Amino acid sequence: MSLRIVVCAKYVPDAIGDPHFTENLTVDRDDVDGLLSELDEYAVEQALRIKEAADAEITVVTVGPKDAEEALRKALSMGADQAIHIEDDDLHGTDVMGTSLVLAKAVQRAGYDLVVCGMASTDGTMGVLPAILAERLGVPQVTLLSEVSVEGGAVKGRRDGDAASEQLQASLPAVVSVTDQSGEARYPSFKGIMAAKKKPVTSWDLSDLGIDAEEVGLEGAWTTVESAAERPARTVGTIVKDEGGGGRQLAAFLAKRKFV
């Protein structure tokens, strides 16, 4: 039987846009363009490479509003086989605990041998979802990998930490997350983009997953944002053009600020 790979993908506001907070202290995404989180492109890429080395089927799953389908289409155009879009009005404001619940139920329903995630989303940047997902599913976490391979029912990978580089190994099923060092994500080909239009996208809502509305959304969140303030613009600093003494001038500035 072929290896069932599920890739978790997030639709995030483009960092070049200007995301801001709404009155209920959630991030307003309406007037900012979104895209597939760059870090999830690496997850799709690694899933594709595993598929190229073995018989596998790739399902990409996302939790998000209607526009989030764009993230799925991107992954499908890169080469994923099918997609699942979990969309429900009650999901607005869901925190990481709620999102991990939805994803856990979804991958269980879809069926999986390997779940592949990006190391973090580029908007929330918490980097904890893969670990929580593994805890919920009761399967090994093999996270923050810069190298990953699947062989003989086991996943192997390299985790480059601050203090050491570690080789990891776990039996399938497992949850892995990959870093931006795992390998450049491919660009969709024209053929891939055309083929993606015909690939199936399944829609599920909370009732399909047996989740109560109270468990997710802003009401179900286990954390509360109390205030959000835009960071004040930095005061305009001094800019000098180097005319031979730029280094000394900078040293003098740093000495005045007592860094030297």
Place this chain on the structure above:
Amino acid sequence: MTEVLVYVDHADGVVRKPTLELLTLARRIGEPVAVALGDGAGDTASTLAEHGAVRVLTHVAPEYGQYLVVPKVDALQAAYEQVSPAAVLVPSTAEGKEIAARLALRIGSGIITDAVDLEAGEAGPVATQSVLAASYTTTSRVSKGTPVITVKPNSAAVEAVRAAGAVEALNVTFSDQATGTKITSRTPRESTGRPELTEAAIVVSGGRGVNGAENFAIIEALADSFGAAVGASRAAVDAGWYPHTHQVGQTGKTVSPRLYVAVGISGAIQHRAGMQTSKTIVAVNKDAEAPIFDLVDYGVVGDLFDVVPQLTEDVIARKG
């Protein structure tokens, strides 16, 4: 007084500075109880006591070095059940965040990651975070369960306050999941002798303008004149000029030092997200239009190969 659990990040008994910062923050909420695991755990006690730990719970087992993350979650959960703390604080390292997150789910608690400040509040600790590529500052609290909060380095000035720091052995029973992910080999990183990037008071970073791995010697020389850490932009890392573990930015590390020196870095949003909370920012770039100059307290428009060696020389002379 209520107790606050503090997870200790240490290397063979040497406590890392962010843990000492956590002890300082923990005292705003209650009495710190430290949890130190693995080889050398007992050796941490005197340092922890000097920084306010009333108790130090220790456990040593080979599992901590042989398997990824979960044995430490099991131990922290055992400590949580023994202490019934008002909050659990964990350093915001990659591993620390994973430990904290799994613990939070197990004990039915919300989690806040990457706090940059922490205060006691009427409804529990209030955490300050820097979000949306550091363009917003938020305050949040955990509304369900016992707050589990990870705190970034440099979030508090370390205060030495002597407490009992009585060492107690922690009883840990490992879960079935503990042995799920085996660490089959481990290659320690060679020490550069420089401070850790995320902990350093001064960071000197190089970018595309450095134009080659060999030229990073110029960046390193400047860093060494300050006793600073070395960072690199994504462009420099992707070009293979400097190791990924030194990458500053959205997909690398976020740093918040007292002084950030950006050399040959344009200041793309990806990089700014990782450094714009630095207290003082200076930059050297030959492109006067580079976005980094919007952030700086002082900028030099010029060739880094002229400016940086002169700066290094002057810093060394002033320190003379």
